[in-house]
Amino acid sequence: MVDKEEYRARIIRTASRIFSHYGFRKTTMEEISQALKKGKSSIYYYFxxxxxxxxxxxxxxANQLRRRLTAAIKEVDSPPDKLRNYIYVRMREFAKLSNYYNAVFDKNLDHFEFIEKIRARYDREELAIIRLLVYVGNNRGSFAVEDSEYTAMAIQTMLKGMEVPLFWRRREIDINYRLEAILTLIFNGILKKQ
Amino acid sequence: MVDKEEYRARIIRTASRIFSHYGFRKTTMEEISQALKKGKSSIYYYFxxxxxxxxxxxxxxANQLRRRLTAAIKEVDSPPDKLRNYIYVRMREFAKLSNYYNAVFDKNLDHFEFIEKIRARYDREELAIIRLLVYVGNNRGSFAVEDSEYTAMAIQTMLKGMEVPLFWRRREIDINYRLEAILTLIFNGILKKQ
DNA sequence: AACAAAGTGGAACAAACGGGTCGGATATTC
DNA sequence: GAATATCCGACCCGTTTGTTCCACTTTGTT
Incomplete structure (x- = not known):
């Protein structure tokens, strides 16, 4: 059937909404099926x-996040803007895509093996993106770093460090403050002094 | 014990936070006690x-709502401002105090008898407040209404009418649009033409 | 029309969950 | 150190929930 995949997608979107509100544990199959106006057992035909x-x-x-990050980079032209945009969008979206988010952080969910794989893949991809951004910025004369690989890893580590307080659900101000601080730090340490 | 009441208050604040996130049903005693770093059975010593x-x-x-509404009225001086402020704060806070809110609206919770009482009491108080606002505004020459009681009831009815779409969780814009419309209507129908 | 395949949902069930109890442990007060 | 206040682990038992089974309707094909 052609639309079996489509229906799977519909289930995913619906479930995503409910999961992101209640979390994996508190979301029931009953709720998902009700939201889809189907019988509970019908869902098992698709999953x-x-x-x-x-x-x-x-x-x-995770794919959504990837798409938005790619778009964020293409949106602007100069390497510093690209990097800034990337970091902003990453932080903002990361908290919004709460299932991906919880999957990565929630201790109660650590028995899912697939999470580890997704996370590892995302890390690899992200490192590649940052490395490229730094590399291009370097070539274009915006940045002045010795080793793109090493710098990219340092940046990624910083970003990871920001995820933790993000998870703690601190005040918005605090988050934004940290974000600004990190950005300033990265740019001041990375921008070619004129 | 002096701080037994205080501890009850702490439980209430904590439970409020969790209830407002997950709703009455999905919130467990286990969670509440964990958030308080106490054993589950300890909670039963207080409630x-x-x-x-x-x-x-x-x-x-409900008390919090009352306090904020009172403050909102005192904040400004002119009767139209008082009324405008009151309505704004009422709408904004109502959705925020989600337990009170759900208590009043959630069908799954209609077996709680105390809700009816609280609601009735709140209605009475609100009517009195609005009546007073209208009455004072009338005396001060801002409004020109025949019967304060009747007008107050009409306003309250309108406000109640707004709670429903509020409950439906429509777009913010829609809510604000309705709010503006209601305000304009009330004021244009109520303000003395100069 | 007839038949297979796709899709649906009611009923049933084992396992887990969750509100509430109880008896005793531990802390505090006098 | 007795009396009282506070806390908690273990348990109870009715309810919930993920999953399966199977009979049913619907859809597509010949």
């Missing part, structure tokens, strides 16, 4: 288990 | 049941 739905949801959000 | 906690939470939020 093997609740866990499989969650996996699909997290994958879906 | 008889989960329902009693919820009742206290709703009452707490």
């Amino acid at each position: 093997q288990s609740k866990e499989e739905i969650f996996e699909a949801v997290v994958l879906y959000e | 008889q049941s989960k329902e009693e906690i919820f009742e206290a939470v709703v009452l707490y939020e």
Whole structure:
């Protein structure tokens, strides 16, 4: 059937909404099926288990994140703007795509093996992106760094460090403050002094 | 003990936070006690049941609403401003104090009898406030209405009418648009033509 | 029309969950 | 050190929930 995939996508979108509100544990198959106006057992025609739905949801959000980050980079031209945009969007979206987010952080969910894989893949891709941004910025004369690889890793580490307080749900101001601080730090340490 | 009441208050604040996120049903006693870093059974030393906690939470939020509304009125001086302020704050806070809010609207919660009482009391008080605002505005020459009581009831009815779409969680814009429309209507129909 | 395949949902069930109880442990007060 | 206030682990038991089974309707094909 052609629209079986489409229906799977619909389930994913719906489940994503509910999961992101209540979390994996508190979301029931009953709720998902009700939101879809189907019988609970019908869902099992499209997915093997609740866990499989969650996996699909997290994958879906991870792709969404990737798409938005790519768009954010293309949006502007100069390397510093690209990097700044990337970091901003990363921080903002990361908290918004809460299933991906919880999947990565929630201790109660650490029995899902697929999370580790997704996370590892994302890390690899992100490092490549940052490395490229730094490299291009260097070539264009915006940045002045010795080793793109090493610098990219340092930046990524900083970004990871910001995820933790993000997870703690501190005050917005605090987050923004940290974000600004990190950006200033990165740019002041990276921009060619004129 | 002096701080038994204080501890009850702490439970209420904590429970309020969790209830407002997950709703009455999905919030467990386990979670509340964990958030308080106490054993589950310890909570029962302060409250008889989960329902009693919820009742206290709703009452707490109702009082908070009352306090903020009173403050909103005192904040400005002219009667039209007072009324405008009152309505704005009412709408904004109502959605924020989500337990009170859900208590009043959630169909799954209609077996709580205390809700009816709180609601009735709030209605009475609100009517009195609006009546007074209208009456004073009338005396001060800002408004020109025949019967304060009747007008106050009409305004309250309008406000109630706005709670429904508020409950539907429509777009912010829609809500604000309605709010403006209602305000314009009330004021244009109420302000003395010069 | 007839038949297979795709899709649906009600019923049933085992496992887990969750509100509430109880008896005793531990801390505090006098 | 007795009396009282506070806390908690272990348990109870009705309810919830993920999943399966199977009979059913719907859809597409010949």
